[in-house]
Amino acid sequence: MRILIIEDDRAVADYIRNGFREAGIVADCAYDGKDGLHLATSQTYDLLIVDRMLPEMDGISLIKTLRGSGHTLPVLILSALGEIDDRVMGLRSGGDDYLVKPFAFAELLARAEVLARRKTNPQASQTVLKIADLEMDMLARKVTRAGKPVELQTREFRLLEYLVRNKGQVVTRTMLLENVWDYHFDPQTNVIDVHISRLRGKINAGHKIQLIRTVRGAGYIIED
Amino acid sequence: MALLFTTLLGLSVGILFYFGYYFAQNGQGLPNQEVMLWLTALGIAFMVLVILTSFAISTFVVGRTGHIAAIAKSIMDTGDLSQRISVDSRWDDLGYMAETLNQLLARIEELMHGVKNVSDNIAHDLRTPLTRLRNNLEILQKSAHPDTSALCESMVGEADRLLATFSALLRITYIETGRQxxxxxxxxxxxxxxxxxxxxxxxxxxxxxxxxxxxxxxxxxxxxxxxxxxxxxxxxxxxxxxxxxxxxxxxxxxxxxxxxxxxxxxxxxxxxxxxxxxxxxxxxxxxxxxxxxxxxxxxxxxxxxxxxxxxxxxxxxxxxxxxxxx
The missing domain is CATH 3.30.565.10 (Histidine kinase-like ATPase, C-terminal domain)
Structure with missing residues (x-):
């Protein structure tokens, strides 16, 4: 995986690049909009991380130009503003995800990995999702574990679906809130943890292998 | 109260005049009854005028103080300091009082705004260095000895809570601007x-x-x-x-x-x-x-x-x- 970071604050850019390096991901940096656009169009990347406020050319114009010339690579927008209005505007301009500064690197890493692999994710259009001995029938909306049916409520089903669709990748609590509950808000308590522990209780009951692992300081992961 | 007072005053003076007129008719040694009659009628007419004027003045005063009290109560209830007392006249004491109160309100609003601005600016400006601090702590944690690692983690958590508080503060301010x-x-x-x-x-x-x-x-x-x-x-x-x-x-x-x-x-x-x-x-x-x-x-x-x-x-x-x- 190769990532391009377009960010004018060098401290932030370096922090992100070092973080990715430690995770074994190659990352290049551009410090203004023009350089960024030039690099993005002349080289191949799996993901673009773009700050909204950039010298020479702002992030939104950069994404619009890129989309206008037919580039489909995933783009994650970074922003210091972060109200929902800005989020909507950022996503409308062609961004695929939006993250508000300041953020924890674990959050950025989780989102970057999910975005970069979205294109190559074979599970995207499947009607039956599988993980270990668990199967999700997306048409009948039924779940079985080792052939035995598991009763899930609608939200639990969506929660499991999001985890399974992104199997092998860490998903953060905020990602779950945004994608499973579809509300942008600050949950005050560890409400996601409670839902995850309920879901675990239902799918793991009577099984030796425990699915859905907690990744400390980051979120959750479901693995084969 | 003021209304009742002026009405009573008018009535009592009117009655006094009536008795004066009565005694003048029956009394002795008074020169000209017709002159007295005219004088009394004039007095009564004058009194009516006084009653009407004082009635008008008291209605005006009660209306104005009522308005000032209503605005003050509304500011207390809603906390909206941008409200002002309307000033319809500049010649009277109440108009002058309304103007002074408005200046006072403007000053309070300015001060309140200043306090809020300062706290927002602090929250806004401290976010960047705090984030840097948090990120560096996170880097430190990775290479830290197991004993210090837990300490680093709790410090990262503390920084996150501070950042969350700042974000919440800025979010409230953003909502208050009404742009949404x-x-x-x-x-x-x-x-x-x-x-x-x-x-x-x-x-x-x-x-x-x-x-x-x-x-x-x-x-x-x-x-x-x-x-x-x-x-x-x-x-x-x-x-x-x-x-x-x-x-x-x-x-x-x-x-x-x-x-x-x-x-x-x-x-x-x-x-x-x-x-x-x-x-x-x-x-x-x-x-x-x-x-x-x-x-x-x-x-x-x-x-x-x-x-x-x-x-x-x-x-x-x-x-x-x-x-x-x-």
Missing amino acids: RHKFLNTPLNALIRDVLEMYEPVAEEKGIKISAQLDNSACHGDRDLLFQAFVNLLDNAIKFTPAGGMIQITLDDKNVSIADSGPGVDMADREKIFERFYRAESSRNTDGNGLGLALVAAVVKLHGASITVADARPGLRVTIAFRDA
């Missing part, structure tokens, strides 16, 4: 509240708290994410303060959303203050939270032109948000 009003949509309140319930019921259940809901079909004009956040904050509070085995009741009745818990409630004296930023009641100092949850609720309620009231649920606290027709 242009994207208000018709929002069914029952579906929204059901989503909040679905999300928090497991949390309540873990604490052994039962939630009952009675919802009608009313809707309001608003921002679904902000309304969701407001209801989440209220329900989260209710769960936090309700003891294990308690009850929470949620009702939606004709655009009135009410959340009642069976916790310890809030003292009468504190009820006004719970919506202030960073305010925490003495009894809740030891619970989690940054003291901004209800301030955010108040900001969202105000943005929607709704009103929020706090009452005793016997036992517990009942918070009611009343939305108006769009």
